[in-house]
Amino acid sequence: MELVWDDRMGAYDFGRDHPFQIRYRAEAAHAIEAERRAAGREDASAPVAPAEDVVLARFHTDEYRAFVRAMAAKPGRGLLDGGDTPSFPGCDVAAARIVGGTVLALETVASGARRRAFAPGGGLHHAHPDRASGFCIFNDAAIAIATALRPGGPYRKVAYVDMDAHHGDGVMYGFYGDGRVLDIDVHQDGRTLFPGTGAVGETGSGDGAGLKVNLPLPPGAGDGSIGPLIRRVAVPLLREFRPELLVVQHGVDGHAADPLAALEYSDGAYADVLGQLVGVAEELGGVPMLVTGGGGYDRDAVARVFTSAARILEHGPPHVGAVVAEEPWVETTTRSLERELGRTFPPGE
Secondary structure: OEOOOHHHHHOOOOOOOOOOOHHHHHHHHHHHHOOOOOOOOOOOOOOOOOOHHHOOOOOOOOHHHHHHHHOOOOOOOOOOOOOOOOOOOOOOHHHHHHHHHHHHHHHHOOOOOOOEEEOOOOOOOOOOEEEEEEEOOHHHHHHHHHHHEEEEEEEEOEEEOOOOOOOOHHHHHOOOOOOOEEEEEEOOOOOOOOOOOOOOOOOHHHHOOOOOOEEEEEOOOOOOHHHHHHHHHHHHHHHOOOOEEEEEEEOOEEEOOOOOOOOOOOHHHHHHHHHHHHHHHHOOOOOOOOEEEOOOOHHHHHHHHHHHHHHHHOOOOOOOOOOOOOOOOOHHHHHHHHHHHHHOOOOOO
């Protein structure tokens, strides 16, 4: 497993009073590095350069990139969107470095140097081609997918699984009509949480029809929701799609300790889900995996879950104990998705 982190990513800083704190990701990355050194792994993270404009242009419009540069050149703080995403001096370079880290992680797995890479600073999945949104200036996950699929690029089919509490709207709608991208998004119901999107009926268009899969969860969903839905829905879809690359957005804001969402997951639920995804990637012949960070607004939860994720990516899934009992409503949600997609999924356990 390759860890991609550079302390200069700490410049992606909206201020001490803002919910998104890049220092939580920095502390998690340092904890992972310390654990790896203690185990005899001395390889340090490679320096990360800001992504060049030509790379940002694989997803973002010329006008939007120019707008970010103009705001970054102003003293003090402004706003890049309706209020959630401030600008600050140098925000263009800071955001481009986050993209650079995720693209470097992609290059690491695409080259065959590692089968799995973890970019804890990334996962800024709300930014759209033409606008910032939800603390996200540039959408590193979408840019990585576009890079993977570009003409002459290394892959023809990419699967994206997003476990952030907030719907990954920037990524899903950015590839909504693209049949090369399977997008599975498990999130708190948009009727109860930003950005208000990601209903079961949003299943893609054109070549992407049936390949955009939303699994909205009610507040308080807990471990008996996310694990069973990944097992019943995501794993079969991944087996059928047979991606050449698996990208995972590992947002931690579904955790019970998180102050911004209400999904009530435990540390164990995150380990279960990532373990399932690593397991299916191995089953499909060792599909390379790029895992990013994402949301997460409780310092300790981010540190624990990201450190656990690094262990799973390094050593494989943990020993699986008793399966968490499935919440009754999971059956109803699965049947609704079956009607939308015109197919069936395995029954619950």
